[in-house]
Amino acid sequence: MIPRYLADFKKENLKIEKTDVAIIGAGLAGLFVGLQLKSSCNITIITKKKLTDSNTEQAQGGIAAAICEKDSPQLHFKDTINAGHGLCNIDVVNEVVNKGPKAIQALLYYGVPFDRQQGQLALTREGAHSRRRVLHASGDGTGRVIRETLTARIKERNNITLLEDTFIIDIYTVDGEAKGVFIYKDHGITLLLANYVVLASGGAGQLFKYTTNPEVATADGIAMAYRAKADIRDMEFVQFHPTALVLPKAPRFLISEAVRGEGAILVNHHGEAFMAKYHESKDLAPRDVVSRAMLEEMEKSNTEYLFLDVSHMTEENMERRFPTIYKTCREFGINVPKEMIPVAPAAHYFMGGVVVDKEGKTNIKGLLACGEVTSTGLHGANRLASNSLLEALVYGQNIADYINKNIEKELDNNIKINLPKFKYIFTGVIQPRSIRGEIQELMWKYAGLKRDQNGLTKLTNRLEQLTKELSMPKDVEDFETINMLQVSLLLAQGALIRTESRGGHFREDYPKADKRWKKHINFNIDKKIFYSEI
Numbered sequence: 001m002i003p004r005y006l007a008d009f010k011k012e013n014l015k016i017e018k019t020d021v022a023i024i025g026a027g028l029a030g031l032f033v034g035l036q037l038k039s040s041c042n043i044t045i046i047t048k049k050k051l052t053d054s055n056t057e058q059a060q061g062g063i064a065a066a067i068c069e070k071d072s073p074q075l076h077f078k079d080t081i082n083a084g085h086g087l088c089n090i091d092v093v094n095e096v097v098n099k100g101p102k103a104i105q106a107l108l109y110y111g112v113p114f115d116r117q118q119g120q121l122a123l124t125r126e127g128a129h130s131r132r133r134v135l136h137a138s139g140d141g142t143g144r145v146i147r148e149t150l151t152a153r154i155k156e157r158n159n160i161t162l163l164e165d166t167f168i169i170d171i172y173t174v175d176g177e178a179k180g181v182f183i184y185k186d187h188g189i190t191l192l193l194a195n196y197v198v199l200a201s202g203g204a205g206q207l208f209k210y211t212t213n214p215e216v217a218t219a220d221g222i223a224m225a226y227r228a229k230a231d232i233r234d235m236e237f238v239q240f241h242p243t244a245l246v247l248p249k250a251p252r253f254l255i256s257e258a259v260r261g262e263g264a265i266l267v268n269h270h271g272e273a274f275m276a277k278y279h280e281s282k283d284l285a286p287r288d289v290v291s292r293a294m295l296e297e298m299e300k301s302n303t304e305y306l307f308l309d310v311s312h313m314t315e316e317n318m319e320r321r322f323p324t325i326y327k328t329c330r331e332f333g334i335n336v337p338k339e340m341i342p343v344a345p346a347a348h349y350f351m352g353g354v355v356v357d358k359e360g361k362t363n364i365k366g367l368l369a370c371g372e373v374t375s376t377g378l379h380g381a382n383r384l385a386s387n388s389l390l391e392a393l394v395y396g397q398n399i400a401d402y403i404n405k406n407i408e409k410e411l412d413n414n415i416k417i418n419l420p421k422f423k424y425i426f427t428g429v430i431q432p433r434s435i436r437g438e439i440q441e442l443m444w445k446y447a448g449l450k451r452d453q454n455g456l457t458k459l460t461n462r463l464e465q466l467t468k469e470l471s472m473p474k475d476v477e478d479f480e481t482i483n484m485l486q487v488s489l490l491l492a493q494g495a496l497i498r499t500e501s502r503g504g505h506f507r508e509d510y511p512k513a514d515k516r517w518k519k520h521i522n523f524n525i526d527k528k529i530f531y532s533e534i
């Protein structure tokens, strides 16, 4: 069993500090909350590596918002609901699409230089969007540009402390309320007491062998929230992006859907453009459809990749519109746009996560969450491209509004220090970090694009067995691997229980959606598994 806290906190070894709001994560969600909180708040934003290490930094395509005349929040609503395969929360979708234009205004106010065409904000189209509504910056450098702009604004604020290379092990709770975080840095542990803890720790792509996510995406936030008794749901819904670069020794670098939005097409090893066989929207069909079609084509030809044909673009066009992709392909010796790009699906985005209400509150008092770590109800069983950056902004604002309204009456300068009695439960002999590769292999094999009862049963059995054999964690890599194991198990259990196929969850033994499953599978460490309606 994995204990409530992953380390043995002894008061004599513990440094104790205090802040008003502790924000875990310096991606878009965490940075935006920090900026929107009032300047009388003392804020600490913590990130486990550098500011450049986040999913936000990698975001290429852009942010979806209905800002042009030919578009409307109603159309954006419709596209989001269609992509979500019956599991979206209608109120939440309404709220997010309607607040979209205002969220973009906030980024413009902070100085984000979105790309423009003839003075107007430039908009591109991505899969399953019925309109061009995706704003981008520096071509395919959207996430990096937003992060650079927001961190520059944060550094101008003297009420915000930014801590890099600082790992959060766990959320500190007293009588079921979040009261701070345990920080691990330079082999020492600090208890940072806080009136509010905002979890903005991003995604979990590293659970899988092949992923577009950076190394920091090890599901820490979901795991620590689960240990603190937060409700977690929809873990079985994983979006596999169809087009990640496949080359020996290259990371699975994302080739944005916007490239297909601008006319690129997928072809198989016979040079055949195959997507018309699978969906009327062809290459711009929803991501789960494209990814599974690719898998089928790869299985037929017994290959591990297909090709993205970008030859309709001129070199100048490609370099201007997709500078990062152009440069990366060239660095790896692919002579784009003349040569095709070898691509295959990779784990990309997690629709599930920590359950929050519309204000971003979890079921634990004092713990709020936003961004990819959450399950708000926006994405349902599959996320519409470019809706996640938007969600991070809208929920980031909602959290800031909530804290700004309540902090004075809820401010507690005498937080009780009631350290947990540590029960030594890691009694095994396996060093946690040594099983990281095995988890990733197993997850890819049994909980990847196609799943079935047999494989998922093998997976859960093996993960449960590994859980019992772990020895005491010694460093960040160990903590991360335990988090990966704990969250992989939730994902595998959810996938095993859901005997249907829907959105990002595909069961070969139950290939159709079943209306009895129009509900969420929830996990709570105390209440175990429970179901909730949409």
Ligand SMILES: Cc1cc2nc3c(=O)[nH]c(=O)nc-3n(C[C@H](O)[C@H](O)[C@H](O)COP(=O)(O)OP(=O)(O)OC[C@H]3O[C@@H](n4cnc5c(N)ncnc54)[C@H](O)[C@@H]3O)c2cc1C
Pocket: 024, 025, 026, 027, 028, 029, 030, 046, 047, 048, 049, 053, 054, 055, 056, 057, 058, 059, 060, 061, 062, 063, 064, 142, 143, 166, 167, 168, 169, 200, 201, 202, 203, 212, 213, 214, 216, 220, 221, 254, 348, 349, 370, 371, 372, 373, 385, 386, 387, 388, 389, 390, 392
């Ligand atoms: C390659 C790629 C391209 C994408 N393109 C798009 C796109 O075009 N449009 C779109 O809408 N979405 C896109 N996404 C998804 C989107 O980028 C993310 O969903 C979004 O950026 C998440 O923001 P976030 O702030 O929640 O998390 P992140 O940006 O991932 O930030 C998480 C932060 O938490 C920190 N952290 C995690 N664990 C700990 C810990 N234990 N202790 C301390 N710090 C911790 C991390 O270091 C990081 O700073 C893309 C994702 C990827 C990977």
